Amino acid sequence: MSTTIAGLARSSGVGVETVRFYQRRGLLETPEKEGGIRRYGDDHVRRLRFIRSAQAAGFTLDQIAELLTLDSGLDHARAQALALSRIEALDARILELQRSRAVLAGLARDCAASAGPCAIIAAFEGEGGGEGGREVSE
Numbered sequence: 001m002s003t004t005i006a007g008l009a010r011s012s013g014v015g016v017e018t019v020r021f022y023q024r025r026g027l028l029e030t031p032e033k034e035g036g037i038r039r040y041g042d043d044h045v046r047r048l049r050f051i052r053s054a055q056a057a058g059f060t061l062d063q064i065a066e067l068l069t070l071d072s073g074l075d076h077a078r079a080q081a082l083a084l085s086r087i088e089a090l091d092a093r094i095l096e097l098q099r100s101r102a103v104l105a106g107l108a109r110d111c112a113a114s115a116g117p118c119a120i121i122a123a124f125e126g127e128g129g130g131e132g133g134r135e136v137s138e
Contacts, residue, residue, distance in 0.1 A: 001042050008040040012048040019048065027051055027065055058086050 009016045022028040028047055031038045047068070054064045063082055070079055110119035 001045070002039045003041075005038060005040065008044055008048065011045055012052060014048070014052065022048070022051060025061055025065070027061065027068065058090060 003011065005016050005019055009019050012019075019028065023030045028044065028051070031040060031044075050068070051064055054067060055061075059067065059082070063086070067079060067082060104120075107120045107123050
C-alpha cells in the first residue's frame with residue numbers, strides 16, 4: 001500500500017495535523033518526497049495504529065516513544081514495567097474518581113433532603129454545603 005498523508009490519517013482515524021504532530025515528536029517517520037509527494041506505506045499505518053492504541057490505554061507520548069524503541073522479542077521486562085506503572089496511575093485515578101463520586105452522591109442526597117440552601121451549589125461556591133462541610137474536590 002502507498003498513500004498520501006491524508007490517506008494515512010483517514011485509514012487510522014486521525015487528522016492530518018495529528019500525523020504531523022507525531023512526526024514532529026519523532027513517533028512517526030516522515031518519508032522522503034517522491035515526485036513532490038510523500039508516500040506512506042503499511043509500516044506507517046501499523047505504527048500510527050500502535051500509537052493510537054497505546055494512547056487509548058493511557059500511555060503518554062513519552063512512554064509510547066519508549067515502547068516504540070523496545071525490541072518486541074527482548075524487552076519484556078521494560079515493557080512490563082511501563083504497563084505496571086500505567087496500571088498504578090490508573091488505579092490512583094480510579095480511586096480519585098470513586099471519592100469524587102461518593103462526595104457528589106452525598107451532596108445529591110443532602111440536596112434532596114434539605115429545604116434550605118442547595119448543598120450542591122453551596123459546595124461549588126466553596127461554602128462547604130451538606131453535612132460535615134463536604135467539598136466536591138475530596
